[in-house]
Amino acid sequence: MMMEIPENCIDVQNALHLYVGADLETKVQVAVARHLEACAGCRAQADDAQAARAALLVLKSDAPPAISVWSDVRAQLLREGRIAGAPVARRSPWWIVPAAAAASVAAVLLTLAVQNDANRVLPNGAQPSAPDAPQPIVLHPVEPGAAPIFDDSAPRVMPFDPSFSGASAAGNQRGGAIVPFDSNEIIR
Amino acid sequence: MNVTDGGPPAASTGDPASATRERDHGLVRRAQEGEEAAFAELVSLYEKRAFRVARNMVPGDEDARDLVQEAFLRVFRNLDRFDYKHAFSTWLYRIVSNLSIDHLRRRRRTQSTSSVDEDEAGLDLVDADAPAPSAALESSETQDEVRACLENLAPHFQSVLVLRELEGLPCTEIAEIVGATHVTVRWRLHRGRKLFQEEWERRARLRDNNRSGQSTAADMNHGATSRSNEQADSFPDDLSEECED
Numbered sequence: 361m362m363m364e365i366p367e368n369c370i371d372v373q374n375a376l377h378l379y380v381g382a383d384l385e386t387k388v389q390v391a392v393a394r395h396l397e398a399c400a401g402c403r404a405q406a407d408d409a410q411a412a413r414a415a416l417l418v419l420k421s422d423a424p425p426a427i428s429v430w431s432d433v434r435a436q437l438l439r440e441g442r443i444a445g446a447p448v449a450r451r452s453p454w455w456i457v458p459a460a461a462a463a464s465v466a467a468v469l470l471t472l473a474v475q476n477d478a479n480r481v482l483p484n485g486a487q488p489s490a491p492d493a494p495q496p497i498v499l500h501p502v503e504p505g506a507a508p509i510f511d512d513s514a515p516r517v518m519p520f521d522p523s524f525s526g527a528s529a530a531g532n533q534r535g536g537a538i539v540p541f542d543s544n545e546i547i548r
Numbered sequence: 549m550n551v552t553d554g555g556p557p558a559a560s561t562g563d564p565a566s567a568t569r570e571r572d573h574g575l576v577r578r579a580q581e582g583e584e585a586a587f588a589e590l591v592s593l594y595e596k597r598a599f600r601v602a603r604n605m606v607p608g609d610e611d612a613r614d615l616v617q618e619a620f621l622r623v624f625r626n627l628d629r630f631d632y633k634h635a636f637s638t639w640l641y642r643i644v645s646n647l648s649i650d651h652l653r654r655r656r657r658t659q660s661t662s663s664v665d666e667d668e669a670g671l672d673l674v675d676a677d678a679p680a681p682s683a684a685l686e687s688s689e690t691q692d693e694v695r696a697c698l699e700n701l702a703p704h705f706q707s708v709l710v711l712r713e714l715e716g717l718p719c720t721e722i723a724e725i726v727g728a729t730h731v732t733v734r735w736r737l738h739r740g741r742k743l744f745q746e747e748w749e750r751r752a753r754l755r756d757n758n759r760s761g762q763s764t765a766a767d768m769n770h771g772a773t774s775r776s777n778e779q780a781d782s783f784p785d786d787l788s789e790e791c792e793d
Contacts, residue, residue: 377741378734381712383719412745415694416713419604422691427599429617430591434584436621443584 365391372402380409572636580627587627591620594637597715598644604710605648606655607699615651619643634724641711642725649703697747705740712737 365388366372372395378384379392396403437443572593578586598619602612622643630639698706704726711722723733 377738377745381737381741383712383734383737408749409741409745412748413713413741415690415748416698416709416741416744418687418690419694419698419714424596424600424603425609427595427613427616429595429613429620430588432617433591433620433624434588436617437624442624 364388366395369395369399369402372396372399373405376402376406376409380406380413568637569635573632576627576630576632576636579624580630587624590623590636594640595620597637598640601641601644601710601715602648604695604698604714605645605703605706606651607695611651615644615647619647622647635721638721638724641715641717642727645707645711645725649707652699652703652706693751694748697744697751700747701740701743705736705743708733708736709740709744 364371366375372392375384375388375392379389382389384392396406434443438445572590575586575590575593579590595616598616599612602615602619603609606612606615619640623640630636698709701709707726708722711717711725712719717725719730719733719737723730726733728736
């Protein structure tokens, strides 16, 4: 590439396509500019070269579409065994964040409402009663010598009857009556 | 590219380019140690730029995306060969431009077997009776026209023009990327701009002739001459290097 100071129109015209991009050495760039000031023919050629370059530069304003290749690159590297197959952090659905935020707000509001209700003083000055606590289940042992509650004449409750309430080591409560747990009942 | 096992990164000089270089080298080092997140960050940092280079060299977003994906795969497969004397971006640009050049050469070999007249096929002639296009459409058409001119150039001119004009890289870095001397890069830049101008002006004449309804035979002939000149310029012996990462 020409590095010498251009001395005539041919030299200048050979340098124009680097001149328009300021890609010449400074001293050559200055010499070409000086020549162009005085030479209309070369100046016209420089204008044409500049116009073509300006056309090329319109691609700079072309915003490329968004691109994300990592998931595909990673999948391929996994297939090749080049990276460990740790589970990929899955992207949450878009609604997860707003839903979680709404749930948090609702929880806070609910807590505040309950606290306000507990601190509320009734018009007569009384405190509101606490909500009914669950009553403890009291199991009464069968007294020795008492008549058997369970007899064959009573209607039988089959083990898988929906009314069967379960069994415990202490015994069964059936229809309000306490009966000792009989493991044979299961298979009867 | 001459790549060797990692050495210490260049000392920071406090400028942004140096900071970027050190950040990238740190990520490469962590990726070499097996940290997947570090490589994912490199991909995230550079995929857009890599895509822009590929997109300005090969037609079609999908092809460009595939090339970028392949480029990052090659980067990962050769991470242990990264040469810390170079910037990561230089290495990536080199792989992307080499892949793009290979893609274009394969594509042109395929097209050369086609009987379609490229001058006609590659040129969307303007319909004089059509309504005036909007500014956005006009801008998009101009971009398509510029791309068509770029695609008409030989790949090694294209890569230098894209890297210099559209990515704004200095000739010294382009020389590293394309694996040529600084003088060769300047020659390709000079020649590439000249050939682009000739193609741009030829297409402008065709558009004007089409609008005025004149015959385009003379320009078509000129286009063929221009193309043959370009082909003669396109593949000088010393420029026929193959893709090597």
